[in-house]
Amino acid sequence: MTLANQIENQIEKRNRKPRGFYKNRQGKGRFIKDYEQAALSFLGLQGPIDLCSYLKVDFYAIQDLIAKPSYRHYFIPKKSGGNRQIDAPNQLLKRIQKKINKSLQGIYLGIQPTCAHGFVIHPRDQIKAANIVENALPHIGKKQVLNLDLENFFPSIKAKRIRDLFKSDIFQFTENMANAITLLTTINGHLPQGAPTSPVLSNLVCLPLDKQLMAWCEEREINYTRYADDLSFSCDQSFTIEEISSIRLIISQHDFRVNEKKLRKRANNKKQTVTGLVVNEKVNVDRKLIKKVRAMLFDLRLNGIKAAAQKHYDSIECVSDKNGDAFLSKLKGYINFIGQVRGKEDAIYSRFFESFLKVK
16 A cells, blocks of 8 residues: 555545545655655644654643744845845744645645646755746747736735645644644744745645636636746737736635736747746746856956955955855856756856866
8 A cells, every 4th residue: 555545544534535645746766755654644643742743842842832933033135126024933943844844745745736836846856947947838939928926925825824724625633733733834923934834835825726727727728837926827829908807816816916016928029938937939048147157257267256256246345255155156056057947968058067167
């Protein structure tokens, strides 16, 4: 008997409704089995004693975290301007959330809709770029691409929705269990930006939205994918005002709001992008990134690490070794990303990679 069957048996024993766990397998072997086992353990929780045993944390410590969750709050700048608040859990709470996250990822792995690609575990060493590429693939060569962004994604997902999720047919936890796990994964009544559990919980909350949008798009031969809060649509016709209004309506019905500043519609005679990747003819990185990496490598080769880092971090007056290491790490990340998107046999990637090895 496979672990998937064990999970279904466990659900039946607890009078659950099987939801087809693991019918959409993304891989095989130990990777899947680890997540299946984590999912089974989580679904088997019945009360406080089970929760303590599962988390391997003392009952009173869990009580303290539920009563007074400990987070560190700070801000990071947004690309579009302004600041984004990050709520980073303390060491113990973070460890607890990582444990819960693995179980939730195991559950989502089996019921994940084909449209969802963000925050998804990946058998191929969990490569983020692979998910971004897969998210962009359905939109290649389409007449028009429509991009939408959900406003204040994590903060807009309230604790009540998380509690209702844990009481739903997927989990069917008791009121007390649903409350306890909700309080361990939310802050001030919403999902915290910075908690390990927030991404997968947002995906689980978005299941009804994804299902309705997929059905609506299928009727109209429209392609739909979602990467976290980025929604992309494409088709071989132009999107009508009525269609865009219908998409907005569906989104609002699921208690989300469209960020009007980031709504854009692009025809194929202009650059079409999906989650930062160009999709006019094939999935490709933006030329701006190629130029940026070329300039960074040139500065590194000509002027050395400190001068190159000084130019890259132009607000830093005195570049430390730490800044220099961060510059090299970022440059290496850009190059690896280009290789993952364009392929490791790509000439541009090969030149960048060889140049980086010579000067680092």
